Amino acid sequence: MEEPLAIRTEKLTRIYKIREGKGRRKKKRELVALDRVNLEVQRGELFGLLGPNGAGKTTLIKILTTLLSPTSGRAWVDGLDVERDMREIRRRINMVSGGETSGYGLLTVQENLWMFAQFYGLDRWTARRRMDELLEMVGLVDRRHTKISDLSTGLRQKMNIVRGFLTDPRIIFLDEPTLGLDVGAARQVRSFIANWLKGRPDRTVLLTTHYMVEADELCDRVAIIDHGQVLACDAPARLKRSLGQEAIYHIRVSLLPSEATHGFRLIEGVRQFTPRFHDGHVHLDFILREDDVLTAVVDRISRSGARILSLEKREPTLEDVFIDMVGRGLTEEHPEE
Amino acid sequence: MRAELELWVRAVIGRAYPRIVGATREKSWLFFDTVLPLLGTAAYVFVYRAIGAPEAYIGFVVVGGAMTAFWMNVLWSMSSQLYWEKESGNLGLYIAAPAPMMAILLGMAVGGLFYTSLRATAVILVGSLLFGVHYALGDFGLLLLTFFLTMAALYGMGMLFASLYLLWGREAWHISNLLQEPVYLLSGFYFPVRHLGFWVAVAASFIPLTLGLDAMRQLLFPVEPTLGFLSVPVEVGALAGLSVLFIVAARYALEYLERLAKREGRLTERRG
Numbered sequence: 001m002e003e004p005l006a007i008r009t010e011k012l013t014r015i016y017k018i019r020e021g022k023g024r025r026k027k028k029r030e031l032v033a034l035d036r037v038n039l040e041v042q043r044g045e046l047f048g049l050l051g052p053n054g055a056g057k058t059t060l061i062k063i064l065t066t067l068l069s070p071t072s073g074r075a076w077v078d079g080l081d082v083e084r085d086m087r088e089i090r091r092r093i094n095m096v097s098g099g100e101t102s103g104y105g106l107l108t109v110q111e112n113l114w115m116f117a118q119f120y121g122l123d124r125w126t127a128r129r130r131m132d133e134l135l136e137m138v139g140l141v142d143r144r145h146t147k148i149s150d151l152s153t154g155l156r157q158k159m160n161i162v163r164g165f166l167t168d169p170r171i172i173f174l175d176e177p178t179l180g181l182d183v184g185a186a187r188q189v190r191s192f193i194a195n196w197l198k199g200r201p202d203r204t205v206l207l208t209t210h211y212m213v214e215a216d217e218l219c220d221r222v223a224i225i226d227h228g229q230v231l232a233c234d235a236p237a238r239l240k241r242s243l244g245q246e247a248i249y250h251i252r253v254s255l256l257p258s259e260a261t262h263g264f265r266l267i268e269g270v271r272q273f274t275p276r277f278h279d280g281h282v283h284l285d286f287i288l289r290e291d292d293v294l295t296a297v298v299d300r301i302s303r304s305g306a307r308i309l310s311l312e313k314r315e316p317t318l319e320d321v322f323i324d325m326v327g328r329g330l331t332e333e334h335p336e337e
Numbered sequence: 338m339r340a341e342l343e344l345w346v347r348a349v350i351g352r353a354y355p356r357i358v359g360a361t362r363e364k365s366w367l368f369f370d371t372v373l374p375l376l377g378t379a380a381y382v383f384v385y386r387a388i389g390a391p392e393a394y395i396g397f398v399v400v401g402g403a404m405t406a407f408w409m410n411v412l413w414s415m416s417s418q419l420y421w422e423k424e425s426g427n428l429g430l431y432i433a434a435p436a437p438m439m440a441i442l443l444g445m446a447v448g449g450l451f452y453t454s455l456r457a458t459a460v461i462l463v464g465s466l467l468f469g470v471h472y473a474l475g476d477f478g479l480l481l482l483t484f485f486l487t488m489a490a491l492y493g494m495g496m497l498f499a500s501l502y503l504l505w506g507r508e509a510w511h512i513s514n515l516l517q518e519p520v521y522l523l524s525g526f527y528f529p530v531r532h533l534g535f536w537v538a539v540a541a542s543f544i545p546l547t548l549g550l551d552a553m554r555q556l557l558f559p560v561e562p563t564l565g566f567l568s569v570p571v572e573v574g575a576l577a578g579l580s581v582l583f584i585v586a587a588r589y590a591l592e593y594l595e596r597l598a599k600r601e602g603r604l605t606e607r608r609g
């Protein structure tokens with residue numbers, strides 16, 4: 001018999017009905033959070049969903065973890081239908097979200113973990129053995145008797161991670177697991193995930209993120225999602241290679257008059273252009289059809305009176321892939337929010 | 338089958354644990370939760386003494402005062418439990434866990450029951466000593482059964498309320514407020530429910546505490562049999578019926594709630 005895919009969705013769609021306004025003026029509006037999404041995740045994969053805020057990542061995870069019903073379309077987890085076989089799916093999965101506040105502040109790390117293990121029917125010894133191993137892996141051993149109300153955000157999230165992996169799920173869902181963590185803690189969480197999978201080739205991880213580095217570093221394959229639609233799905237290296245001949249330049253300039261930025265898009269051969277203000281300078285990212293276009297760009301900058309502080313040609317990142325497809329960055333404010 | 342049962346039991350114990358530990362870790366609560374009900378009880382004791390009510394009324398009031406603790410626990414803690422679990426980000430994890438929600442909800446009830454029992458015992462002990470209550474306990478087994486069934490029905494109702502409150506959200510607070518005082522009156526915390534008249538007493542009997550209190554008082558103070566509403570066996574039977582009714586209703590309410598919330602996207606808090 002053929003092993004089923006770890007995750008499969010078929011034209012998966014979720015529409016939220018939103019009530020807007022107050023009192024009598026209430027109006028109902030429909031918001032398409034997922035739009036006919038087709039995905040196939042192989043067993044053993046570390047699969048990433050990369051997309052900006054509001055793209056529909058959490059919605060997809062909620063459907064796959066049986067917390068939300070699809071409006072139409074279907075989804076299978078470990079070969080089981082999310083609407084029909086909920087009970088069985090729940091035995092095989094677990095999940096962790098970024099900024100999660102689960103558990104009870106009065107209990108210690110160990111007590112909280114034990115409590116959640118009970119809901120999965122883990123016996124004391126199995127729970128204890130896995131807890132020891134996982135706490136060690138995330139570096140939380142010396143905090144096992146700390147009340148969780150006394151933990152920092154980073155340590156709290158490490159505990160959440162341990163909670164999710166404690167049940168040794170066949171498929172684990174991680175919804176922006178490094179959200180709000182400092183660089184060091186985020187790196188530790190990422191390397192934990194990679195290490196955990198290393199010894200367990202039949203386990204599957206579905207991870208969402210809006211950090212392109214995370215998707216790039218960690219994931220075997222990445223689906224790029226925006227406005228509820230999957231725009232591309234492939235290995236990070238191949239996604240980046242899809243930019244082909246295009247040249248990516250990062251130019252830092254001193255004060256650029258804001259009206260000057262508008263003109264860049266008009267230059268023949270400029271495929272995408274995003275300005276960003278950071279550290280008192282203007283950072284300009286260009287995706288150019290070819291290197292030769294750079295001359296026109298530089299010419300325009302100097303005519304605007306700005307001074308070029310640095311200019312660098314970059315290797316394409318997943319963010320460039322995203323920008324190339326939708327014309328804005330991953331972390332820019334969502335226009336609807 | 339055995340694995341199912343084991344999961345059930347583990348889930349109940351797992352969820353009861355935080356409440357039980359909470360009771361021992363925050364001891365200051367025990368003090369306040371004992372003193373305040375005692376004050377209310379004392380007020381009634383002095384009124385009854387002043388108007389020269391039969392001495393048995395003093396015992397009534399002390400037992401009633403102790404049992405208010407359970408009512409408060411069900412009304413304010415148990416009913417809003419799922420709502421708080423949602424706010425604090427636990428509900429989604431509870432629902433997505435393989436253990437049935439009924440087991441987790443029962444664990445909350447057991448934890449609350451344990452915690453409240455400590456308070457109720459303290460009220461009974463201190464109140465009895467302070468006001469010199471004389472008990473004339475006949476059938477201890479029947480008293481225990483009555484208490485157990487009262488709690489099953491009361492916390493069954495709490496489990497049902499928990500689902501309904503989650504559906505109604507903040508509006509539920511008003512319902513709790515609305516229910517608190519009338520129930521003090523109707524369920525006869527501080528006087529025999531029989532004085533309300535037969536039909537009002539029947540209506541009040543849907544609050545499990547009413548019959549439970551009445552039966553327990555009859556068992557504890559058999560010297561004044563005329564004060565009882567119905568006979569003890571009838572009341573015990575009715576309590577058993579109420580327990581089944583509330584627990585079954587809670588189960589279906591929970592199932593309905595989960596389905597509805599999944600459809601409307603209200604099962605978990607929206608973040609980010």
Ligand SMILES: Nc1ncnc2c1ncn2[C@@H]1O[C@H](COP(=O)(O)OP(=O)(O)O)[C@@H](O)[C@H]1O
Pocket residue numbers: 016017018031032033051052053054055056057058059060601602603607609
């Ligand atoms: N429960 C809900 N009710 C109504 N709209 C929602 C709900 N949850 C999410 N949304 C909306 O659906 C869209 C997708 O949200 P979400 O799945 O949380 O995206 P992401 O996780 O990628 O940031 C957003 O526009 C969001 O505002």
Ligand SMILES: [Mg+2]
Pocket residue numbers: 054057058059175176609
């Ligand atoms: Mg999200």
